[in-house]
Amino acid sequence: MFKRVLIANRGEIAVRIMRTCKSLGIFTIGIYSQADKDAPHVKIADEACLLGGPRVAESYLNIDKILEVALLSEAEAIHPGYGLLSENADFARRCEALGIVFIGPSPDVIAQMGSKIEARKAMKEAGVPVVEGISYPLANAEEAVKVAESIGYPVMLKASAGGGGIGMQIVRNASEILKMYEGNQKRANDFFGDGAMYVEKYIENPRHIEIQILADQFGNTVYLWERECSIQRRHQKVVEEAPSPFLDEVTRVKMGETSVRAAKSIDYKNAGTFEFLVDENKNFFFLEMNTRLQVEHPVTEEITGLDLVAEQLKIAAGCSLDFSQKDIKREGHAIEVRIYAEDPKTFYPSPGKINKIDLPKGPGIRHELGIHDQSVVTPFYDPMIAKLVVSGKQRDDVIDILQKALVNYHIQGIKTNIPMLKEVVAHPAFLSGQATTSFVDKFINKH
Missing domain, CATH: 3.30.470.20 (ATP-grasp fold, B domain)
Known part of the structure; x- marks a missing residue:
């Protein structure tokens, strides 16, 4: 079992992970932003390190700084919790390259499942039922209309890299697709750095x-x-x-x-x-x-x-x-x-x-x-x-x-x-x- 684990998260999930680590005799290393200096997870950690300013880009999403802290604190593994960097394949790869265990699946699997289009392809190949739709990125709104009309309205217009409802919209006709496509694509690109969109059938009241x-x-x-x-x-x-x-x-x-x-x-x-x-x-x-x-x-x-x-x-x-x-x-x-x-x-x-x-x-x-x-x-x-x-x-x-x-x-x-x-x-x-x-x-x- 690991002796020292860094928890790359904050709030209740950081506290939750630290509780189990302590029960297993694992030394916990916490990280925090300036805004979280008095947070419970900072007080509970055996050791806590300041990352930077209050914004997530300055702290909890700052991969360089987190890995620097992990090396300096001699962490053998990093638990990412949920949200933040937990499904960031690049972060997992960089942990791996430094000989730090990323507590989760392999970077390649994270990347594959992080793309809803690639995930659909993989599940279809495995014989898992998937919602009727396409498994490739749309070229534009006009193509989205063609696909939607072949499937039948209503459909879901979705961002391949999306999560938490971002870049996701129920559309019930062609005019709604033409109206919403560009805005959804922009939101997806802003949040995830990936504007790829696809369409699948909307299931009523699931x-x-x-x-x-x-x-x-x-x-x-x-x-x-x-x-x-x-x-x-x-x-x-x-x-x-x-x-x-x-x-x-x-x-x-x-x-x-x-x-x-x-x-x-x-x-x-x-x-x-x-x-x-x-x-x-x-x-x-x-x-x-x-x-x-x-x-x-x-x-x-x-x-x-x-x-x-x-x-x-x-x-x-x-x-x-x-x-x-x-x-x-x-x-x-x-x-x-x-x-x-x-x-x-x-x-x-x-x-x-x-x-x-x-x-x-x-x-x-x-x-x-x-x-x-x-x-x-x-x-x-x-x-x-x-x-x-x-x-x-x-x-x-x-x-x-x-x-x-x-x-x-x-x-x-x-x-x-x-x-x-x-x-x-x-x-x-x-x-x-x-x-x-x-x-x-x-x-x-x-x-």
Whole structure:
């Protein structure tokens, strides 16, 4: 096992990774920007190094500086967390070149799955169902119209390098494509340095369900069941749960086995997630693969009893999985809600100083925090500041714990999305397990 690991991230995920590292006796090296000098992850790290100014380009995306810190601190490995550099193939390559283990898959696989067009090609070759569409970049808006008309409206106009809903648009006719194509392409180029666009069929009212996998360096690959992630705002997940209240056992196993086959087809190593759109008839279609730890990984941990960060570290250190598919249990139910520093009505970020935090306590309640009393939430980073995870034997019991926990979850000094979350988890469509990806737009954004 590694002795010294640098965590190339911030906030709650950095704290989460450090917690497991410490439990394994691993010395943790944190990094921080000037804006994060008093952040929890800085205080928890065994050693913490200043990168630079508050903006991500000056700090958390500064590959040269991060690698300089890693070498000076004698880090054997780097855990990238999620977001930031976690799916940056160049960063992984540079770690590899310096003899530092990147805790994740190979750079080539990151690059392949990071391109939605290349990922579609790979999954089709592996026999994984994909949404009807094209697997090559469009030349222009006019070609997009031709493709859309051959597929049939509505379609999704998507950026090949996109993520988080950026460069993604539902279009229902030719005039909408002509109107939106250039703007989507520009956003994709600005955010990802890649303006390649493609078109695929839009599935009305789908579920968004993902399968967590683990793969070691000895050919052992397993799936850790599914997570239901259908409740989203602007293509960003808000509520996640495991298991899905929608799937039956046959579909659940089929999706898991398909994901294992897909992972093996690309020689995947470490933790990863296959995301699928699932229609009303439980037909599932590959959406994308995330080559990293997911924000919502705690719900999988709660129903399986596994520590996914520990498994990542062990795989990266060259250990084989010490369990097989038949050993992976699935017990109880878990739900996670993301706490954002944002206005619950406009969804605009709400930076500022947190005066006081009062957290709910009790059986079945787990907190993942990137804040503390007197923390300053800055406008420089993602506004997600915490996660509330609840678990129990039955879904109804877990929802009851969650509703009461949100009532007793208080953050003073800034606005948060907690009022919205209370509304979501009390809605009949959520309570009955009937929420699709259109849930927020249909029921929450109407007032």
